[in-house]
Amino acid sequence: MAAEKKKIAIIGAGPVGCAFAVHLVKAGHDVTIVGRGQRLANLEENGGVLAKKSEKATEITKTPVRAVGSLDTAQPWDLVLLTVTEHQLDEPLFATLKACPKSTEFLFMFNTFASLGKYFDVLGKERCIMGFPAIKASFYDGVLVHQFLSFGQITIISSPEWRSIFSSAEITSVYEPDMQSWLRTRAAMALGVMSSLVAAAKRKSGVTWAEARLSAGAAREGLTLTKKLGNDITPKFIFYLGVAAPSFVLTGVLWVLTRVSSIRNNPQVPNWEREMLGLAESIIGAAPSGDDVRLISQLRSKYV
Structure with missing residues (x-):
């Protein structure tokens, strides 16, 4: 049975964020990418994410994705997926996340050694999901080439529900409680x-x-x-x-x-x-x- 349609915002318009968007849109979810600078401009100009299977491939596909410059905290997001690096998680961004509806969950997809308690303290432990994306992704002349790994190191998520949703979107994932x-x-x-x-x-x-x-x-x-x-x-x-x-x-x-x-x-x-x-x-x-x-x-x- 198909997963229930979710309303998802992805903060980060880099290769990883765009790759998640492609898969989640194809799985039927309502996805918005929050970006800035030239990457946001490219998404707006193209009307979505342009992708191809390899660097040398000539066939390009387009996945229509809504792209915006800031997160609309009045929207009933089911999930805000953050694919930015740890140093980009500043006080203004935390303030924006805190302003989201109480039902919104936050999935942090990045590498850190710091105590996760600082995220739990600010946003609430029950709303925070931690993960790590196992993916190869790059832009070649503005066109995405990516592959989520499906063996060895695969994507890790601390929520069984979202692990299932991501896996149903062909993002092979495993649940990791610790x-x-x-x-x-x-x-x-x-x-x-x-x-x-x-x-x-x-x-x-x-x-x-x-x-x-x-x-x-x-x-x-x-x-x-x-x-x-x-x-x-x-x-x-x-x-x-x-x-x-x-x-x-x-x-x-x-x-x-x-x-x-x-x-x-x-x-x-x-x-x-x-x-x-x-x-x-x-x-x-x-x-x-x-x-x-x-x-x-x-x-x-x-x-x-």
């Missing part, structure tokens, strides 16, 4: 991976062993802090890779990863530096002392 542990684990590992790939993209070649060792050390430090703060390292294989295994194992994985040209040359990699620094600041901010994040601070200092 998002604090999952997000902190993911943030620590993402810091290591993103920092090594950003460094590789800057020099247009693989990183040195010393650079890979620093990125791996920062990831291990974040995982150790995750445990220290009372959370589990999840999924378990990350514990074996990032903590239990000798340090040279993760270092080697990152060293090799930056030598895969298709990964290093991903057009999104140059945009990761700000997000990577945001993750570093998020981890540093959660640490009880500077000794817990010595390598992370050293890594961060290379970019600021």
Whole structure:
């Protein structure tokens, strides 16, 4: 049976937000994208999201989507889906979310190491859903190319109801009740991976062993802090890779990863530096002392 039609606002007109919009509209939901700048202008001009199956494909499809510059808090939104990065969640945005109808739920789709309590305190724990999108998405000349992953790492959502709705929209998802542990684990590992790939993209070649060792050390430090703060390292294989295994194992994985040209040359990699620094600041901010994040601070200092 088809899912009940939902009224959904997506804050963030980047590749991820547009990809969610395409799937949710095709599943019959009422979707509005909230964007700004050139991306909002493109959506308005095109009358929706233009997409194609691959970078080299010539056939382009259009999914009609309403695009606006600000969220209308008087609308009876069932869900506000946020696909922006953590540093974009400022006080004005929180004030806007608080003004939404009491029945509106908020789904945060981003990476963070910070305590989720700050979102619960502002908006109410019962209204907050946490998740993470497993997706490859980029714009090529304003046309979206994307793929939601359906095996290995897939989209995570802390609400069984919305997990079902997203899965019925061909966004393969799983329910994860302990998002604090999952997000902190993911943030620590993402810091290591993103920092090594950003460094590789800057020099247009693989990183040195010393650079890979620093990125791996920062990831291990974040995982150790995750445990220290009372959370589990999840999924378990990350514990074996990032903590239990000798340090040279993760270092080697990152060293090799930056030598895969298709990964290093991903057009999104140059945009990761700000997000990577945001993750570093998020981890540093959660640490009880500077000794817990010595390598992370050293890594961060290379970019600021």
